[in-house]
Amino acid sequence: MIETSPRAAMPAGLSASFTRLALANIGVAVASFGIAAAMAIMQAISRANLDLPFRSAGMYYLSVTAHGTLMALVFTTFFIMGFGYVVAGASLDGALKMRRTAWWSFWLAALGTAAAVIVILGGKATVLYTFYPPLQAHPAFYIGLTLVVVGSWGWSLVMLMALRTWRRAHPGRRIPLSVYGYAATILVWLLATIGVAAEMLFLLIPWSLGWVRTVDPVLARMLFWWFGHPLVYFWLLPAYVVWYGLLPPAAGGKLFSEPLGRLVFAMFVLLSTPVGFHHQFMDPGVPAGWKLFHTFNTLLILYPSFITAFTIVASLEIAGRLRGGGGWFGWIPRLPWSDPLVSSVILSMLLFALGGWGGAINASFGMNAVIHNTSWVPGHFHTTVGSASALTFMGACYVIVPRLLGRQLELVPMARVQPWLWFTGMLLFSIPTHITGMMGMPRRVFDPRYGDHPTAVGWQWLTNVSAIGGVVLFASALFFVLVMLFTLFGSRDAGEPLRFSEPLEDPGTKVAFLDRLGLLTGVAVVLIVVAYAYPLWQHMQMERFGSPGFSPF
Amino acid sequence: MNIDFYERIWMWASAAIITMFISVIGVSALAYGWHPPSHVETIDPAKVFTDPRFSRLGQTITLPDGTIEVQMVGLMFAFAPNEVRVPAGRPIRFRLTSGDVTHGFMIAGTNANTMLVPGYISQLTTTFPRAGDYLIVCHEFCGNGHHVMAGRIIVEDAK
Numbered sequence: 001m002i003e004t005s006p007r008a009a010m011p012a013g014l015s016a017s018f019t020r021l022a023l024a025n026i027g028v029a030v031a032s033f034g035i036a037a038a039m040a041i042m043q044a045i046s047r048a049n050l051d052l053p054f055r056s057a058g059m060y061y062l063s064v065t066a067h068g069t070l071m072a073l074v075f076t077t078f079f080i081m082g083f084g085y086v087v088a089g090a091s092l093d094g095a096l097k098m099r100r101t102a103w104w105s106f107w108l109a110a111l112g113t114a115a116a117v118i119v120i121l122g123g124k125a126t127v128l129y130t131f132y133p134p135l136q137a138h139p140a141f142y143i144g145l146t147l148v149v150v151g152s153w154g155w156s157l158v159m160l161m162a163l164r165t166w167r168r169a170h171p172g173r174r175i176p177l178s179v180y181g182y183a184a185t186i187l188v189w190l191l192a193t194i195g196v197a198a199e200m201l202f203l204l205i206p207w208s209l210g211w212v213r214t215v216d217p218v219l220a221r222m223l224f225w226w227f228g229h230p231l232v233y234f235w236l237l238p239a240y241v242v243w244y245g246l247l248p249p250a251a252g253g254k255l256f257s258e259p260l261g262r263l264v265f266a267m268f269v270l271l272s273t274p275v276g277f278h279h280q281f282m283d284p285g286v287p288a289g290w291k292l293f294h295t296f297n298t299l300l301i302l303y304p305s306f307i308t309a310f311t312i313v314a315s316l317e318i319a320g321r322l323r324g325g326g327g328w329f330g331w332i333p334r335l336p337w338s339d340p341l342v343s344s345v346i347l348s349m350l351l352f353a354l355g356g357w358g359g360a361i362n363a364s365f366g367m368n369a370v371i372h373n374t375s376w377v378p379g380h381f382h383t384t385v386g387s388a389s390a391l392t393f394m395g396a397c398y399v400i401v402p403r404l405l406g407r408q409l410e411l412v413p414m415a416r417v418q419p420w421l422w423f424t425g426m427l428l429f430s431i432p433t434h435i436t437g438m439m440g441m442p443r444r445v446f447d448p449r450y451g452d453h454p455t456a457v458g459w460q461w462l463t464n465v466s467a468i469g470g471v472v473l474f475a476s477a478l479f480f481v482l483v484m485l486f487t488l489f490g491s492r493d494a495g496e497p498l499r500f501s502e503p504l505e506d507p508g509t510k511v512a513f514l515d516r517l518g519l520l521t522g523v524a525v526v527l528i529v530v531a532y533a534y535p536l537w538q539h540m541q542m543e544r545f546g547s548p549g550f551s552p553f
Numbered sequence: 554m555n556i557d558f559y560e561r562i563w564m565w566a567s568a569a570i571i572t573m574f575i576s577v578i579g580v581s582a583l584a585y586g587w588h589p590p591s592h593v594e595t596i597d598p599a600k601v602f603t604d605p606r607f608s609r610l611g612q613t614i615t616l617p618d619g620t621i622e623v624q625m626v627g628l629m630f631a632f633a634p635n636e637v638r639v640p641a642g643r644p645i646r647f648r649l650t651s652g653d654v655t656h657g658f659m660i661a662g663t664n665a666n667t668m669l670v671p672g673y674i675s676q677l678t679t680t681f682p683r684a685g686d687y688l689i690v691c692h693e694f695c696g697n698g699h700h701v702m703a704g705r706i707i708v709e710d711a712k
Contacts, residue, residue: 057697064694128694134654134671135696217655217670257560281589282657282668284675288591292582299574306567310560365578366587369664373657373692440661442692445700453703455661455688545597545672550654552629552696 013498014089014404017099022089023404024106025082026397028113029075030484033390035117036070037477039063044429044470046446047463060446061126061553068129069120069145072235072385074113077148079393080238081106081155084182086400087241088162090498091176095166098158105154112147115140126553128444130224131204133215136549139208146200149193156186174507175515177261178245178500184265185237187521188230188272191528195226195276207549214546218285219539225276226532233272235385237265239392243312243345246399249499250341253319256311258503259510264304264311266514270524271301274531281368285542290535291365297531298363305356312349318504340415344395347423348387351430355383358434376437378444379430391422394480399498402487408494410486414479421476429469432462590667590677598671601626601652606674610634620644620678627656627669630698632689637704640711641684649675657692660706668693681708 014022042063045052088096118140119125125137163175163183175183199220207215248255255261277294280286320331336342358380361367371377402409409415436459441448448463450456514520556564581587601607607624611634614622621643626633627650639645649658651669658675659666667675681687691702 057700061694061697061699126697132655132693135694216672218673221670257557260556260560280668282666284590284592284668284670284673285595286591287593288582288588291589291591292578295578296575299571299578302571302574303567306570307564310563314557314560360574364574365582365589366664369589369666372666373659373668440659440663440688440690442657442659442690444694445690447700450688450690450700450703453688453705454686542593542595544595545599547598547654547671550629550696552654552698 013091013094014085014096015094015099018085018089018096018102019404021099021102021106022082022085023401025078025085026401026404028110029078029082029393030397030481032070032074032078032113033477034481036067036075037474037481039067039070040470040477041474043067044467044474047448047470048467049447049449049460049463057446058123058126058553061128061444062120062123064444065126065128066117066120069116071390072129072231073145073148074117076235076385076389076393077152078109078113079397080185080234081109081152083238083241083393083396083400084155084159084185086404086498087178087182087245088159091179091500092162092166093169095169096158096162097165098161101154102158105151105158107151108154109148109151112144112151114144115147116144119144123553130228132224133204133207133217133220134547134550136208136551139205142200142204142208146197146205149197149200152189153193156190159183159186174512176500177255177258177503177507178241180262180515181237181241181244181265183517184269185234185241187269187517187524188237189234191273191521191524192227192230192234195223195273196228199223199227214548216544216546218283219536219544221280221283222276222286222532222536222539225279226273226528227276228279229276230272232381232385233268235389237268239348239389240264240308242341242392242396243308243349245500246341246396246498247312247345248315248319248501250339250399251316251319251335252323253315253317254504255501256314256318256504258505258507260307260311262507262511262514264307266520267301267304269520270527271297273524274527275301276532277535278363278368281365282372285539286535287538290531294531295363295365297527299360302356302360309349309353315501316346338416340398340409340412340419341395343416344391344398344419344422347419348389348391348395351383351387351391351423351426354430355380355387359384371437373443374437375433375441375443379433379437382426382433383430387422387426391419394422395419397480397484401484402494403496403498405487405490406493407487407490408492409483410490410492411483415483418476418479418483421472421479425469425472425474425476427469428472429466432465432469435459436462436466590675592674592676594674594676595672596650596674598650598652601650606648607650611637613637613639616646620646622646622648624648625658625704627651627658627691627695627702629653629696630691630702632658632691632702632704635704636707638707638709639681641681641708642711644678644680646676646678649677654695655693656695656702657690659690659692661688661690663687666692681706684708684710
């Protein structure tokens with residue numbers, strides 16, 4: 001990220017094929033986002049309990065499954081893959097090769113997505129994106145999602161090989177920070193997906209095909225959450241790459257303390273996975289001691305995000321002061337708020353601050369009992385993945401997509417309003433949702449009235465507010481998709497290069513040991529073994545009774 | 554490595570906050586024994602209704618130490634039994650399991666909360682300080698009738 005030479009320009013940094021690949025991946029991401037947003041508006045209307053003719057429980061739960069799967073698994077993964085090619089192409093001097101593997105991986109993941117989406121929309125896979133057995137979906141759902149993961153492994157290979165080629169050609173050079181962040185993302189992902197691959201291949205796929213009759217639901221939950229929590233860092237780290245790599249130059253400043261950025265990414269590699277039991281605090285069959293151990297790891301992982309908050313705000317302050325802002329807060333209005341990337345990232349950070357503190361409450365062992373599986377939880381993850389990641393990704397699209405297409409951004413006023421709509425809609429949606437959660441309203445219920453029990457009456461006006469938030473969010477999503485469509489079919493040419501951060505101070509050889517990715521992976525594997533090997537072994541020793549499948553949808 | 558002065562303060566403060574979180578949770582868990590429900594006991598989900606451990610559904614059992622035990626089974630889409638009466642101010646031990654898919658059990662507005670996973674028995678003990686009509690909700694998606702799966706606990710003043 002030290003170089004901002006013309007080589008870092010796009011599409012010059014990317015070959016024609018990889019430019020198309022990046023666009024194809026981001027295209028699938030934007031399309032999935034559009035469908036998922038349409039599913040969300042149906043849920044928002046349901047929250048307001050309007051008696052609309054097409055409204056039914058089956059449709060509601062189907063839409064929750066489609067929204068969760070398309071947003072959390074498809075939109076994120078495809079955007080992350082597309083943006084990964086952009087980062088590697090711009091920073092690794094033509095080391096990005098293996099075009100064939102990359103295309104195969106893309107088509108495999110796209111095919112898997114199509115299979116899963118068809119069975120979900122056909123009503124054969126209403127198992128939500130967590131697909132907890134013994135709820136049983138059509139086999140194409142499990143096989144499709146597995147193909148998405150296999151495709152992402154192909155992408156990981158292409159990316160890691162590009163890094164290896166670059167390092168061999170540039171001995172002694174530091175890995176550019178954005179690429180370092182992506183390498184961390186990939187390592188987190190590879191370690192995480194071991195869990196879900198084992199769940200799919202050994203438990204769910206054979207069971208859904210009828211080869212085995214029963215499956216142990218707690219074992220499946222352990223393997224799912226081995227994957228499910230690092231999954232959130234797979235969403236978050238590419239957003240941090242945008243914050244560290246693209247935001248400072250877009251705001252007109254430099255990156256504050258580059259070496260600490262490396263430390264942040266390295267800490268995520270180590271601590272992302274040995275934390276999964278904090279999603280199973282309320283599960284029977286998992287001993288309290290192991291839950292406590294995972295709790296401590298979970299709290300440690302707050303640290304890199306605390307550092308990030310300082311670094312990014314300090315980088316913004318540099319930008320604001322370079323633009324002539326003075327005093328304690330005078331630099332804030334001087335920031336280029338009309339740049340949709342800048343406003344997206346800043347607003348996503350504000351929402352993430354809210355979500356992060358809520359997350360600390362979720363992680364707090366005993367306190368979790370008050371809000372576990374209540375509407376607090378969707379309130380929480382819409383301010384984290386739904387803001388820190390999704391809003392940042394949308395902001396990044398405004399910068400990347402025009403450059404990949406060699407066009408200019410169209411409908412710019414809409415792009416400027418969109419992040420503010422998201423921010424407003426998200427506050428209206430998530431704050432009431434957090435509150436109803438504390439009052440005891442469960443998440444994902446078609447109708448939260450419960451025969452107008454006094455407890456349920458208390459939360460009903462708040463669900464109307466969150467429904468309004470949902471409508472505002474839908475408007476924002478629509479703006480984003482329209483801007484992308486008009487840019488795709490626009491005709492104005494542009495040749496502006498993509499600019500990555502320059503550090504305030506060159507990292508030199510500071511924290512050089514963090515660039516030893518093999519060592520980092522080794523330590524991460526040891527931590528996973530410590531956190532999971534014994535509990536899984538102990539679990540397998542018990543007399544366990546499996547469950548046959550149920551499809552009550 | 555020279556780190557900016559203010560950033561150094563921030564890093565120490567962050568470390569202090571996290572240390573505080575870990576200490577509070579560690580002490581409450583290890584010294585006071587405050588744990589989330591983590592009972593480890595298995596059961597054949599196909600034979601829940603013939604298992605002696607769930608033979609007293611709909612009754613309350615007074616254990617030797619004065620704790621009252623309530624047994625309950627989650628089913629698509631109801632709790633069996635769907636209403637129980639217990640006294641205020643006495644520890645109530647819930648013994649719960651599922652007869653089909655994974656369900657949730659939460660007494661809305663309280664911290665009595667656990668998953669009901671088929672093949673496993675969940676257990677939690679709680680005390681209701683006040684009399685009242687409490688709502689039990691299923692909080693894990695269990696099928697198209699998920700939102701009607703609810704129950705009641707009528708807490709009565711102890712005589």
